[in-house]
Amino acid sequence: MVETVLYVGIDTSLGNHVVCAMEVDGRIVARTTVPNHREGGEQLVAWLQSQAAPYARLAVGVEATSVYHAPLMEWLVQEPRLQPWQPTWYVLNPKVVAKFGETEVDRGKTDRADAQLIADVLRFGRVVPWTPPDPRYAALQVLTRHRRQVSRLITQEKNRALAQLFCVWGQYAHTKEPFFSDVFGLASQAVLARYTPDTLAQTPLADLAAEIAAVGRNRLKAPEDIAQTLHRLAQRAFRLHPEERDARRQSLVLHLDTIRALERQQRELDTVIARDFQAFRQTLTTIPGIGPVYGAGLLAEIGPVERFTSENALAKYAGLTWRPHQSGDFDADIRPLTRSGNVYLRHDFVEAAERVRVRDPHFKAFYAKKYREARHHAHKRALVLTARKLVGVVYGMLTRGQIYDARKLMPH
Structure with missing residues (x-):
């Protein structure tokens, strides 16, 4: 067997999955379309087995389009007939796929073209494999x-x-x-x-x-x-x-x-x-202002904290990072928030920060300091920076399993 990978892009929709299989050099091997239901999933598995036979590995990617991809991917990752190819799964951010598509000057917009584009994104790499979510967190x-x-x-x-x-x-x-x-x-x-x-x-x-x-x-x-x-x-x-x-x-x-x-x-x-929140071992509700609802929202979106190597990785996942804007001697004072992460998690961190900064003296002082430092949009800037501070506190508490202690978690 040749040690090569078959890259498969799937464009999902309410009615159908349009599929494109591609080799590492960009040559299209085959295409197919299957209906978006269990029988269509069976057809897709049989088709993947047939097309992947000459290959050692399988890489399958979909674009995160509404919820149309979710049942298919959850079912495929559990499919034992595909395990001989040690498949790697990808659920791609639509923004990533769209920006990659802009590299083609005269690209049309069809389901077939989208499936091919997804396979191309996988082929070029620099995308992170998808890990199926823990059912409890989901x-x-x-x-x-x-x-x-x-x-x-x-x-x-x-x-x-x-x-x-x-x-x-x-x-x-x-x-x-x-x-x-x-x-x-x-x-x-x-x-x-x-x-x-x-x-x-x-x-x-x-x-x-x-x-x-x-x-x-x-x-x-x-x-x-x-x-x-x-x-x-x-x-x-x-x-x-x-x-x-x-x-x-x-x-x-x-x-x-x-x-x-x-x-x-x-x-x-x-x-x-x-x-349901009681089934999780957590200490988030020891933070002043965070009750079961906000704690559950944060925990559900974060998932197992072991997925993140650092608080910076968690902040990036939440979209609570800022893009630098610098050229020559110019360095912009106003830097836009990335907003490219998990919008639900970012919303929960900002909402939780608003509650915590009212009830906790350490967060209140931090918010006041950032408010005074701001030249523009003082409240919004201070609140988002407070949310970023809360990211570090939450990450520390989840990784260490400790209750909230501002002296240890907010040393400065």
Whole structure:
């Protein structure tokens, strides 16, 4: 058997996998297309066995396109019929593939061309082999990413609700007078669902105050003052055409219903995440400000920390590094964040840094120092640098299995 490698590029999509097999010199050996389901996977394995017969090794790569590649790759890496070729697996960053494709001046965009390009990327090397994720971390990652999406949807729905709220009620969400602590709280939502500015303005203050106290379960301070504020807001609100007013109010009520449903989902996810998080031996929750949800998000995206040789490697994986911008005697003060790593992990580190810097004096001092040093975008710069500092702390805790101790983990 000739000691050569067969490079196989797979362009994945919802319906099909387009496959291109290539030798080390760039000669295309064969092409095929298989459907994206289990039977198609069986066809692909048989085809790979046939094409790889004259070769010693097999290198198979796909582009990380949505989730279309995930079931196929998880199935292929467990396929015993391919093990005689000691296959190396690659899941490629689409940006890497696209930039490599720019080296071809007159390259077209087709599924066949994309499969060939992926095989070319493998052939030229300088890409890191893919390691199948640990199922425990992968399962936790599904839940934490789902929670992120729900949280983002809640924010979007609240912004849409606030737009309708302004049109109907004017300064309802921005009043400085005694009012609900949360305009999306149960008591506030009950008022918005029942009244329009016109009907509320006609309601006696005593009756309105009693209703507010009841829906607030007698926990609200000074419901009489809140009732007076509502009356003033109702009187100051612009009066829309009745048809437009009713449509906007209906839209507002539906947004509030959606927010309640999403918040219920979020609470359910928090419970499941906290339960599954207990199965991991970790100390991240000893950091002030990091609870089970943020701890689980970080751990799920990092995976086994042994994958990273240093905290710098983890920071690069998260995209919390900066590109140098220097030429001659010029060295730019503003350097762009790479943003080429794991966007979920970067988001979690930045969000966690925001919470930690409020609750931990050492991180608070570090943030304040970086804030003072910044010439531009002080808060964003200081927060991202604090997140980078948190990367080192998290890496140290996970590798050593120790609890949070600022004196050891943040020596300066």
